[in-house]
Amino acid sequence: MKALIEYEINRQDIDTHSSIGLSSRIFSDCGMEFESVSKLALRCADRQIAAADFLNLYKEFYNEKVTNRLEHADTPNDDSELSNICSTLASDFVELLTTHDLLILADYAVEVLFVNYNSNLVRCFLPHMYSIENISMLQHFLSHSCSFFANLTDAIVIDQVCADLSDSILPNILSTNATGGNNLIIARSKLLHDILACIPSNVTISSDSVRDNLHELTSQLSKINKLLFKKLNYIIESKLVFKDAQVSLKRDSTHEAISSPSITSPQFIASPFSMAKNTMTKGNNNLKYQDMKLLRYFKNIWLNNKIFNWETGHPEYLQKYASIASSVFQESHIKLQPFDLAIADLIETSFTCFAQFVSNKQYHQSNSYFSLLERQWIIFITKQIPLLVLQHVPESPQIVTTALDNIDGKVMKSIRTYYSEKDDFKNRNEDLFDNYPSTSLDIRHDFIKNLIRLNLQSPNVIMKYLREDQMIDVKALLVTDDLVLKNSQGVQEVVKDIDSFISTSLDSLEVELIGNSASENCDGVQQILNDFENISPTKQKELSHCLISMLDDATKNLDFNRVTKICALLSFNFSHSLTSMLAFVTPSKVCEILMRFVDKTWQTSVDVKRKEFGDSEFETMNIFLSFSWSLLLLIVIAQTYDFSLINVAVKSPHLRTQDSFTLLFISKLTEIPDVFSLDLEKPNDKEIQMASNLMVENWLKDLFINGSISDSLLQSINAKQLSLLVPFIFKQILLGFEVGSINKVSDVVGGLEYFLQPFMLIGLIKVVYWLEQYLCSLKSDTISDGLIENIFMLLNVIFNPSSLNEDSASFHSAVLRLNATKLLKVLRRFRVQSQSNYGIYSSEATGNPDLELLIKKFLTVLQISPNYNIDPRILNTENDYPQKHLGYSSFLILNETPINKIMTNQINSFWNLHSSTYYNLDYLNYIIDLVTPRYFLVDVFRTLEYKLATYGVPGTRNKIISVESESVLNYFFYFLVLNDIKSPADALELLSLMDSNSANSIVDGAYLKLEGSPKQETAPDDDFDMLFGENDTSIQGAEDLPVSQPNNEIQANQDTIVPIRRSFGLIIHEMKKNYELAVSSGDVSKENYDKICKYHEKYLQVLKSCNF
Structure with a gap:
């Protein structure tokens, strides 16, 4: 009560006492009791104490609280204690200006910081100045600071x-x-x-x-x-x-x-800070845009391209990276970077690229769910860069730490924010006051951990890169690259000889356990693959080369059992193991091994081996399963990684495209013909037709009438034929239910269950793809509920059987994973909403029990191992969906993100000389495929011409200088060339074609023939008119670049043209030749012809100088 009376007296005395006396009374009343300067400032602000008087109070507070604390410290001269105190004071002022609207608080801050100038406090406050969220307070603080410095004497x-x-x-x-x-x-x-x-x-x-x-x-x-x-x-x-x-x-x-x-x-004189850096302008001051910033952009394109195309494992990768500057800016006479500088630059560039990549994903690409390229980036930064450091600068740990310290703060902030938001989403709880230290780390810490494992950094280094709310036990960090696993007794042991370990482990591995047992119960190589992310980079690389080498040997030596086991392990991609291995070995090498086995080795040896093995059911099973697993792994690689098997066949001296079963089968995965043929290449041959009809008749009798398959029937068919026969029979059964020739599911259950035998499971591959469109047709037509229920019952027989042969379990799960996401989308459409939720997407829907069993089964198989490029909410429990429709496609065209808006944003990024567009190659390449490369190129050319001519280059002082516009085009052409060319051999082939004066356009015509139509998401012609007509990205009133039409009379060899089917260079080359004909006939102006010639010459110039 006494204190309250004194406070009221003090408050009433404001008008009668002098300000200094009042300040003294305030401080004597309660100042010494303040625990922080913020409480003192707030009390003074409430009483409207002048800023100068507050400074006197602050000095007394500082002397009483801070000086005594420093004097009584264990080490009075310790700068760290003073730094901690200043950090606390700075935080108090930042919090005051953020959370309160009293303008006088900003005056107090200026007095403390600048009038009573304290260098340590200034250094602690200014880095956090822009974290003040109250913009008006921040502006007032800056304004009052201006007043102070303007009058400073x-x-x-x-x-x-x-x-x-x-x-x-x-x-x-x-x-x-x-x-x-x-x-x-x-x-x-x-x-x-x-x-x-x-x-x-x-x-x-x-x-x-x-x-x-x-x-x-x-x-x-x-x-x-x-x-x-x-x-x-x-x-x-x-x-x-x-x-x-x-x-x-x-x-x-x-x-x-x-x-x-x-x-x-013209009289404007540029400031020196706008000039190019010394390393880029020495002896050539005219290259205004050829500075280090622009060079970083070119490095970003090159680096993204190599990661996207699995080319980071090249033995001369660092040398190629170090020579980018000399190849791009040849006239600058730039010397090749030494390894230490190249490593440091690679680290900085990689983290910058990754930060922009995840930032774009998070804020600018809400209509997509691409995740594979992010995983490739993680593998490159955390595994492959440490190997480059080990190879080139193992004795210079300071190079890495210096590179990390030199990374822009915005880059680090972007990475931290991205990982924090991902972790927050995963670990949300109801405790609003949860303030425990965070154990979540980001890619920087994984990078450093791998350096520590290779003895390239000390364990204590990681502490430097932890936030205040993060913690890590340094003593628990692994400091060796040993490969460790638990043996059957639960004891950890180190693997010394990896080759011997894998070989022994594969011999004892049981295929039926792959993908169907908990990781802690796995032994040998499967245990290693289940924890592949946590293996050191050196051992990851060694395991990758060892396993692929064994696969190669097994296919050559016809070791069917080993081929089966290796392909089964890789197909599931446990712990991103397949993705990591492809980064070290390349998909081309793996696919060539498998295609050679499927298309040649297996075909020529299967009959001999079956006779050799005689009645051995085990060996016969291995022959069938080796083919099935090899084909399935090829599908997984082609589908998951969007990898072209045709390119592999064209470039390999051991493969052909004309008679490749792999290419023919995969190209028609979604098709089940109405007429069965044993030979897909001769479907109209009468003898083959008769043999095919007889085979179908015999199999239908044995499956659905006799109830068993005769030995003679089994001996007369191979795995290739089963891959076509089983889906044909399945389709006929479903059509039988539709037309009413089959009425009871029980009549066909027994025969369908034979499809689950290990040697027949290969037939389900086509079934899971064909079913997607078939089920869509059922939903769109007026089909009776009874028929749909019967179909769901049939699907449960083969997809969700009550019992399954243990030899079939692994392959069964792997097959269902192939198209599980799209089948889930279709199956969920058959659900019925349980209640009305107007305007809200809800999972409160129900389906018949058979439907729910199918959905649950597909969710289960998807959760076995990682999935890429899908909406992660698809795998959540049914009631956890937000109020937003699920995206089952990796790329969505929505009302808020139409294709013309997407294209506008991409082209604006080309024009702005911003590199953000080039970081997310997964997104950009999908757009190119969607609108076709030809229309993409024409629209970009058209728009850049208009914008550069009308607006110049954004952010430049003189927007009419031609060299600046040329930089925009150089940047874009660098992307085009890297997009087209994967190797120096490809570059030579394309250069020989484009640089010749020959009128032969065989390759061009064939290219157009194979380019194909846009993907399904592409809208009708009206949308293309919107996209390529007069819109935000078009030239208003300018003469458009005509789009050349394919020459239908030209026939070409498929082997010649497939590798460059998406080549922008061929498009430009063909346009140039068409313009030559058109300008001579007067259909095109000489100006437009010169423009095309300029583009053609620029492409050739970049093609000749680019380092692949």
Whole structure:
């Protein structure tokens, strides 16, 4: 009560006491009881104490609380204690300005920071200045700071400001974390101007990021306030010295900034911070855009392309990366980077690329669910870069730490944010006050952990890269690259001889357990694959090469049992093991091994081996299963990784495209013909037709009448024929139910169950693909509920049997996984909504029991191992869906993201010289496939021409300089060439075609014939008119580039043209030849012909210089 009375007296005495006396009374009343400066500031703000009086109170508070704490510390001179105190004070002021709207608090902050200048406190506060979310308070703080510096005359304070200017004040004022609109840009610019105006001498700036950020701020300011821009630019040129700049920093007295009417005036003098860096401009100051920033863009395209196309395991990968600059900027005479600099640059570039990649995914590509390329990036950064460090600079740990420290703060922030949001989504709980330390780490920590395992870094290094809320037990980190597994007794043991271990493990492996047992119960190689992500990079690489080498040997030696086991292990991709192995071995090598086995070795040896094995059921089973698993693994690789098996066949000297069963089978996965033929290449041959009909008749009798399959029937058929016969019979059964010739499911159950025998399971491959369209047709037609129920019962017989032969279990699960996502989409459409939820997507729907059993089965098999490019919510429990429709496709065209808007965003990124478009090659390549390469190229050319001619290049000082426009085109053509060419051999072939004067267009015509139609998502012609007509990305009133038509009379060899079927170079080459004919007949102007010739020449120029 006494305290309350005293407080009321103090409050009433405000009008009668002097401010100094009042301040003393406030402090004596309760100041010493304050635990933080924020409480003191709030009490003073409530009483409207002047800022100068608050400073006196703050000094007393500081002396009482802080000075005593420093004096009584164990080490009074310890800078860390002072740093901790300043960090706490800075945090208090940031919190005050964020959470309160009292403007006087900003005045208090200025008094404490600058009037009572404290260098340590300034260094702690400024990095967090732009985290103040209250924009009005932040602007008031900046404005009051401007007032202070504009009137600053204290020489001591000025000297302290000069000491902190280059490494603290300027970097933080110019930080790119500032987001607050035009008013904040003006406030920052005024503060910068007033600070520079008060310093008496020049300040040297050595940081490239400060120079770049300064250029960015002035560029933004020039569009908002030109008068302030001229003043700021004048003071920058007068006071700032940029280290390594190639121009004089003294302002030219004959060109006063005030005399220039605009920033695009011929009298405008560029500031030194806008000049290119020394390494890029030495001896060539005209290359304004060929600086390190643009070079980083080219490196990003190259790096993304190599990762996307599985080319990061090349033995000379680092050498190729180090030579990018010399290949792109040949006229600059850039020397090849040494390995240490190349490694450091690769680390910085990789993290920058990855940050932009995940940022785009998170904020700009909500209509897609691509995840494979992210996994490839993770493998490259965490596994392959450590191997490059080990190979080239194993004795220089400082190279890696320096590279990590040099990465832009925005990059690190983006990565941290991405992983934090992913972890928050996974680990959400109801405890609002949960404040336990976070154990979630990101890709940086995985990268460092792998370096530690290879003895390239000490374990304590990782602590440097942890946030305050993160923790890790350094003692628990693995410091060796040993391959460890638990034996049958549960004891961990180190694998010394990997070759011997894998061989022994494969011999004892039981195929039926693959994919159907818990990881802790697995032995040998399956246990290793289940934990593949956590294996050291060296052992991952060794395991990959060893396993693929054994697969190669097994196919050559006709070891059918080993082929079966290896293909079964790889097909499930446990712990991303297959994806990781393909990064080390390449899909081409694996697919060539398998295709050679399926198309040649197996076919020529199967009859001999069956006779040799005689009545051995085990060996006969292995022959069938080796073929089945090999074919299934090829489908998995082609489908999961969007990998072209045709290219493999064309480039391999051991394979042919004309008589390849693999290519023919996979190209028609969704088709089950109405007429069965034993030979797909001769379906109209009468003898083959008779033999085919007889085979179908005999199998139908044995399956559905006799109830057993005779030995003679089994001996007369092979796995290839079964892969076609089983789906044909299944289709006929379903059609029989439709027309009413079959009425009872029980009549065919016994025969269908034979399809689950191990040697016949290969027939289910086509079934799972064909069923998607068939079930869609049932849903769209007026089909009776009884028929649909019968069909679901039939599907449960083969997809969800009550009992299954143990030899069939693994292959059965693998087959269902092939098309499980799309089948789930179709099956869920048959559910009936249980209640009305208008406008809300809900999972509260029910189906008949057989339908629910099918859905549950497909969900179960999808959860066996990782899946890529699907909406992860598909695998969640049924009642956890948000109020949003599920996306069953990797790429969606929605009302809010139509194709024309998507294309506009992509082309604007090309024009802006922003590299973001090129990071997400999965997204960009899907768009190219969707609209076809030809229309994509024509629309991009058309739009870039218009935008460059009309608006110039965004962010440049003089938008009419041709070299800047050329940089946009050079950048785009670099992407085109890398997209087309996968090897130097491909480049030579394309160069010989495009650089010749021959009129032969065989390859071009064949290319057009094979290019094919757009994917199903492509809309009708009206949408293409919207996309390629007069819209946001088109040239208004300009003469369009005509799209050449294919020559239908041209026939070509398939082997010649398939590898370059998506080649932009061929499109440009064909357009040039068509223009030659059109310009001679007067159908096209000479100007347009010259334009095409220019593009053709530019493509050739990049093709000749590019490093593949």
